[in-house]
Amino acid sequence: MKIWFLTPTFPPVHGGSETQAFTLAAGLVRRGHRVQVLTERYPGTSETEVLDGVRVHRVATDPERWSSPDCVPWEERCFGLLRDAERLVRRGEVDVLQTFCQVGALLGAMMKAALDCPLVVSMNETTPHTDPFGDARSRLVFGGLPHDRVVAGSRAFAEQALDYGADPAKLHLVRYGVDETLYGEVTPEAVREARAWMGTGPQDRIVLLVGRFKERKGQRELVEAMTHVVRDHPRARAVLVGSLNSASAAYKRALEEDIARAGLAGRVALRTSDRPYGGMSALYRAADVVVQPSHSEGLGLSAIEAVLAGRPLVATRVPGLSEVLENCPGTVGVPPRDPASLARAISAVLADPDAAARDAERAEEAARREFTAEAMVNGYLKVYEQAVSARGGAWR
Template sequence: MHVGLVSTTYRPRRGGMETHVTTLAEHLAAAGHEVTVLTNRDSPDQPAQTWENGARVLRGGALLQPPDPNAVPWERGLFAALDDFAPLADAQVDVVHTHTQAALLLTHMSGLAETVPVVASFHETRPQTEPGGEARSRFVARTCTPTLVLAGSRTFARQAAGFGYPAERIRTVHLGVPHRPRVHDRRAARHFLAHAAGVPTDGLLIALTGRYTPRKAQHRLLDAYKLMATRADCRVVLLGSTNGSDNAYLQYLVERAAGHGDQVTLLTDQDDAVRDLLAEAADLVTQPSTAEGLGLAVIEFMQHGAPAVVSDIDGLNEVVTQDSGRLVDTADPAAYAAALDELAASATLRAHAGRAAADRATRYFGIARSIANTTSAYIEAINAARPAVGAARV
């Protein structure tokens, strides 16, 4: 099967969607499928085409072209990216899987949806706050109905139904996280993390990863940390990408973290090796977000046996249970601190919750399960869109 993935951003950008689409492309290729990714070209230095771990990546550069003085600015802004779809149309894919509303809209505007079945996934956690808000979301649902909607969580499935996508076309397939075998035990990982990123080796390590934006609410952890009874025995590491971050919010966090001395370490734009070391070294992982689609970062740490203390909200309460961590109102600093203290104070409780976390992450959010279910959805979409052609070519 030849799969076309359309994503508004892709590696080397970092974020939940970029991680998911990259992982999906590479694991589909590893399973023997032909994969073509169409994405945006961020700068003239990026090549228009590369092969990355078995997947062909096309980076469209229409928006990098110098403005045509005779062009109408609004028209160029709306339609220029359509020129980037010609190579994907020429690739003769069997199915197109779009990621984000913009990707679905462009796929339909390009005419590709008239000849190829389209599976759509959405990664906008709060689309009502983006340009056009709910009106845009409902417009895309009304005018660009895909063959199937592939929702990465129950939260995304409810969101899609709320915007008007037909319930009979929505399939929930949890986003998958690749299993990374543990290379170091926690003590060794702390040692290497200290050398790589300057994280102190003493104390229990609480980790929080994510873009530095108010939605991720890293400040809530700092509020709770001040109230923790076990604070003197704990170290906090904040790790995030500046890509897509709120610069004013990041500066606010930098200033607050500095007030805690070496008890709080704030890291930006680290490579995968540091992230992997942090996942192996963490005693607890936390996510105090105000909104989440699923919480992939939490799952990555749970795989390594870190209990999770997270906001009791849609998208996170789908991942974490009371057996594998704690669900809490992280807007309440005292309640948040108490949940962290409960696990920080008891090695026995952490060990029990950590085993449950690792089992849950592997059982429900493993990449093999996700790829199998995604492939089944592609075949369903192909057969639904082309009943006269016969069974899908796999």
């Protein structure tokens, strides 16, 4: 099959949605399908490149284009990407058009009739209601666009789609999967390098949180929890690793102020991630416990990655993360927005490392069954086959 992905962000940008899109694309290529990606061009990236067999086309959407004399700025901001899409994506060269967010779904809906192909949409907006006109936009995207199929990566995303008017007959649950081969053995040298990168010493007990710097990730609750943890475990050090892509610089500054106010300088560190795709395994392996104190998640790929790396996991019982906790016995669930409960759970893991290691091993075995990239690729291929067949086409 000839498949085009439309996604505003793609590796080397870090995040759960980027990891999902790349894992799916690479898995489809390994099955013999042709996948091309239309995405944003960031500094240091090429206009066209091939990553694990996936051809990636990157286009710049900078303000200079908006102010060109032959453009109307409003139109360029709203529809400028269509010019790039028309140049790259041609009728007859697409069997399936796949998008991964609401803006991608809108763009795809404008393209599908001209390309004469089915449109399959997946949404990765965890809290779309917080965006301007978010509820109305979501009702349009899920209930009003001419997409052929909606794929939800978790129960939480499936419920969101139905709440916003998605047709149940077109909705498919295909749980996100992680390439478990990225989380195999890690050399002692790589772990030492990861500890040095995080600014921790060999005797420190590392509490790791991976996630974009944004309020719903619950980083402020971890900072507050660490005021209690360090009393019982003086060598405990929390490291918050994230990015500012689709995040908040103001929130990161607030975290820095929280750390200083709590007297935790040297005990809680913020690190902006610049590690390549697949380069997180050593960070997880260096951790004594990984925490995910989010207020909401679509699923929580970083939580799954931590479990696959064999690390104890403490996560909040919220939609999305609850799906990980339920399917990976040995993980620890805590209430959201509750720093005291989070501190007790972290301290309990640090207090009994042998028990924590046994629980982590049990959870890892379950994750390798429940959250596989192979199952995700199989699920998407079935959806593509149905979408193509429903339009009277053939996919092989």
